[in-house]
Amino acid sequence: MTSVLETAPAVTARAPAKVNLELGVGAVREDGYHPLATVYQAVGLHEDVTAATADAWGVTVRGRDAELVPTDETNIALRAAMLLADEVGGDLAPVHLTIHKRVPVAGGMAGGSADAAAALVACEALWAAGLSKAELDPIAAQVGSDVPFLLHGGTAVGSGRGEIITPVLAKGSYHWVFVPTPAEGLSTPEVYRTFDELTEGRRVPEPEPSPAMMAALRLGDAEALADVLTNDLQPAAIKLQPRIGEVIEAAMGFGALGAIVSGSGPTVALLAGSQEGAIDLAVALTASGVADEVLRASGPVAGAHVIPAPRLT
CATH class of the missing domain: 3.30.70.890 (GHMP kinase, C-terminal domain)
Structure with missing residues (x-):
């Protein structure tokens, strides 16, 4: 069983859920994907992810619908952390992620993608990698279409599979x-x-x-x-x-x-x-x-x- 090392450094990051204000879908392509044009808005339902140095890679899930979330290497947040580790390189210790869920699982609000975005930010800070969010974007896009938007939040247009993000000039709450x-x-x-x-x-x-x-x-x-x-x-x-x-x-x-x-x-x-x-x-x-x-x-x-x-x- 994975254990967090005693006195291990840890960083917690928070990421929002999303709603699609507009979702346009094109005809299916040869690669099986549909081209999308969407307008995302980040909303104040949040997922928290704590990344702590551990003796092996692992994940614990707590909170809403926790029993529905995988805790092996198919977990989207853990995949994001491992991809970031490959990008950063060097002699990095593994991390154990603790995910505190509040967003409905499989509800169309991108709770899993929020976990991945929070994991990227938490691990980047834990490892002091010095990467900006723009530099995290390519990794986020590998993990899932909604992850780049949830790194940045606000209101934005998503194109491609939704992963190409352009901020939108928007007023109000x-x-x-x-x-x-x-x-x-x-x-x-x-x-x-x-x-x-x-x-x-x-x-x-x-x-x-x-x-x-x-x-x-x-x-x-x-x-x-x-x-x-x-x-x-x-x-x-x-x-x-x-x-x-x-x-x-x-x-x-x-x-x-x-x-x-x-x-x-x-x-x-x-x-x-x-x-x-x-x-x-x-x-x-x-x-x-x-x-x-x-x-x-x-x-x-x-x-x-x-x-x-x-x-x-």
Whole structure:
């Protein structure tokens, strides 16, 4: 069993979840990937990762849905740390990662990618590697499409597979209510396969960010943003999991300004007009029985960054 060395140095980093304000999907390519044009926003649901010098590589997962997260070398945060070690080189001691989860697993909010981004920042600091976030970007892109954005946070356009990041000029703060919904039958590959089925025989244009989305973000107006929330994967997600459509319909009836499936789902992201509006919406959803659970957060927030080590309790 991996053990952290006594008096081992440790660094903790925090990274946010994301919501896709706009997700355009192109036709599948020969390599099996779909070209994407997405507008990301980082939101204030965070994952914390502590990297500590250890006698062997390892990972411990605590918190929400911890039992669903692998703790072997398939863990995305551990893969990120090992790739960074290869890049830094030299006589580096292994690290043990302790992941504190708050973001729903497999919910379309990139909790695993947040773990990877936090691991990169924590290990870079632990090893005093002297790498900027721009220098971490190529490693992040190897690990996963969402990881480069979660290194930087804020609001940004993602292109390619989502890993090519361009910051967006955006004003204001936005208040979100997230409704985790059952994920049965809603794996990301299955959502993309269903998207292909739904678009078969149709011309699927090359995706690009819409001018309307860019204009809404420059205004900093929640109502304007609500009007342009779009996700090309949403019809596929609702076909596979009709409950998602029911949540969206109910939330709009309870006063949400806008509703969108986050990424490939199944989490539904609801935009409110204010913090008070988000609280009222959350209460209505749970009191009515539409949602067993809701999560509230605002955005945009900063990307992965070092924080003081958590207290041991």
